[in-house]
Amino acid sequence: MLDKPEQNSSYQEKGKEMSVASDIETFDRRPRKIKIKLDSDGFPRAVAFFDVDKTLAECGFIHGEAFKKLFAEIYPDQDPDKLTEQYLNGLHLGTTFRVFHRMIGIARDGRKEWEDPEKYLEWFLGHEKEVDKEGDDHDLAAALSIRHSQMGAEMVKNMDPQILEQTKIKPVFHLVKIYQRMGIPMCVMTANDEPFAKAVCKLLGLGDSFIALACQKDFVGQGKEGAIEYLIQRLEEKGVPIPRKLIVVGDSLNGDISSGAKFVQKHPEYSVNGVLVSENDVEKTKYRIEKDPNLKNIPVEILKPSAIGQGSLARYRRDEETKPRF
Ligand SMILES: [Mg+2]
Structure with missing residues (x-):
């Protein structure tokens, strides 16, 4: 190529x-x-x-707010503030599928160990395909990520450009x-x-x-x-x-x-x-x-x-x- x-x-x-x-x-x-x-x-x-x-x-405040809304809708029995904090600690995983897959694991499956993003990355080795490429878990992570992205985009569109200027x-x-x-x-x-x-x-x-x-x-x-x-x-x-x-x-x-x-x-x-x-x-x-x-x-x-x-x-x-x- x-x-x-x-x-x-x-x-x-x-x-x-x-x-x-x-x-x-x-x-x-x-x-x-x-x-x-x-x-x-x-x-x-x-x-x-x-x-x-x-x-x-620093776009975390936009991601965080959109994430909190989305996960509060889907997993209402979980503490949205705690989940959002954990989410913001794990934005550096390399793909959005990993970011959302990890959070679904914590919120839905109670994978407490993944609260530490480094533990998630250890687990991830050998599971690349099911997270990044295909399968039910990949599909759910991809769907939530797209929904989250649309919510974030809506927020950004209505935002005063000055606010984003300050995040540079x-x-x-x-x-x-x-x-x-x-x-x-x-x-x-x-x-x-x-x-x-x-x-x-x-x-x-x-x-x-x-x-x-x-x-x-x-x-x-x-x-x-x-x-x-x-x-x-x-x-x-x-x-x-x-x-x-x-x-x-x-x-x-x-x-x-x-x-x-x-x-x-x-x-x-x-x-x-x-x-x-x-x-x-x-x-x-x-x-x-x-x-x-x-x-x-x-x-x-x-x-x-x-x-x-x-x-x-x-x-x-x-x-x-x-x-x-x-
Ligand atoms: Mg980055």
Whole structure:
């Protein structure tokens, strides 16, 4: 699937720059043209893939409210506040099927051990297919997730854009600006279902910087390595030359950064750099990354938004010695 595509005429090449139309919806319905800079070898320096929740924005308050309403309807004998708290603690599992499958297990089947998302992930190994791909449990998780996404999208549509503006994680948007100046093509990959994903991308104004979006339906049966494959294909359809260097930016080592590693295992001609957005202790996180066998050979930079605050990303990178390697 990653073979050379037929080039289409959706872009114009201008010296060492090209521009492509973004797929992401905007308020005035006019698709934005995104500029890409090409190096002397004819390729952009890298392609970057960004997660949304807790990476670009804090959408938890929307997810939480929609979840609480939905689960209170379906499992009225359960404590909705407690369930919602548990749900919000387990948004980083990599696919929305896993997120909802876990919560159905807790609410319907009394699987207390899954209250710890790490215990769920331990169980998940060996059960990938029944959760991510097919079967009654998958179907129920998928149905609840879509319903939840529609409820979230409705809430977002009626929301003052200023409220969502405040949820933006500013240092990550700063990184977006830096990549944009470098002419690096950027895509969004989220395990949210389409209604909510599209509504949020539009409200956050992602069409100004990002070219394409992958949401859950685009990588059913896989983790986000499937989203990366889908997005590369989408960029190729738009005539973007794909360099061998990829960047994955996300808040989940398991759901985002490891997916980059999985993609490289499948496509060894590529290399991946990770950027982990995390409020956890930086030293502890560095240690966790070093010990993670899935992340061997993947350089991972840690961005701690609260440590950067209103300050400069460059200074943070210098002080923390986390400068990017390209
Ligand atoms: Mg996330």
